[in-house]
Amino acid sequence: MMNKNTDKVEQALDKAQAECGRSGLRLTDKRCNVLKILLQAGEPLSAYDLADRYRDEVGKSLSAMSAYRMLDFLQQAGLVHKLETTNQYVACSHIACEHEHQVPQFLICDRCHTVQEVGLRKQLLNELKASIENTGFMLASQQLELHGVCEQCRLQD
Numbered sequence: 001m002m003n004k005n006t007d008k009v010e011q012a013l014d015k016a017q018a019e020c021g022r023s024g025l026r027l028t029d030k031r032c033n034v035l036k037i038l039l040q041a042g043e044p045l046s047a048y049d050l051a052d053r054y055r056d057e058v059g060k061s062l063s064a065m066s067a068y069r070m071l072d073f074l075q076q077a078g079l080v081h082k083l084e085t086t087n088q089y090v091a092c093s094h095i096a097c098e099h100e101h102q103v104p105q106f107l108i109c110d111r112c113h114t115v116q117e118v119g120l121r122k123q124l125l126n127e128l129k130a131s132i133e134n135t136g137f138m139l140a141s142q143q144l145e146l147h148g149v150c151e152q153c154r155l156q157d
């Protein structure tokens, strides 16, 4: 179990390294460590949580300011997503995937705080966008964050 997860993290990191190289982005050791922490966490972290874990795991301090800067970079590179409703960050679940990344939708469990990333079909998204824009509202982002209770937590009821 533990090993399997470690493999998955390593695989995602290798892929991220290769992708960044192709796009001319520099995934420095620091940035790579930040991504690794998010991948290992398996749950969303705030920039402050991240700085704490960075200190514990890497053994060096990381200011909240640099945590934000690095998260920003990883977000631009498409490796990390920001959850606007909770102000937290989560590693993309599709880093190691070959398929095209869809507009992400996040299912956020309000009990255990795990997040599931699911892709939304383009057509559905366009319909949603059209019906919203019919009201004269301008969407800033197409990312959806839905709050509720995950299957694991529901099974514990």
Ligand SMILES: [Zn+2]
Binding pocket: 081, 091, 092, 093, 094, 101, 104, 117
């Ligand atoms: Zn993603």
Ligand SMILES: [Zn+2]
Binding pocket: 093, 094, 097, 098, 099
């Ligand atoms: Zn995927």
Ligand SMILES: [Zn+2]
Binding pocket: 109, 110, 111, 112, 113, 114, 149, 150, 151, 152, 153, 154
């Ligand atoms: Zn849950």
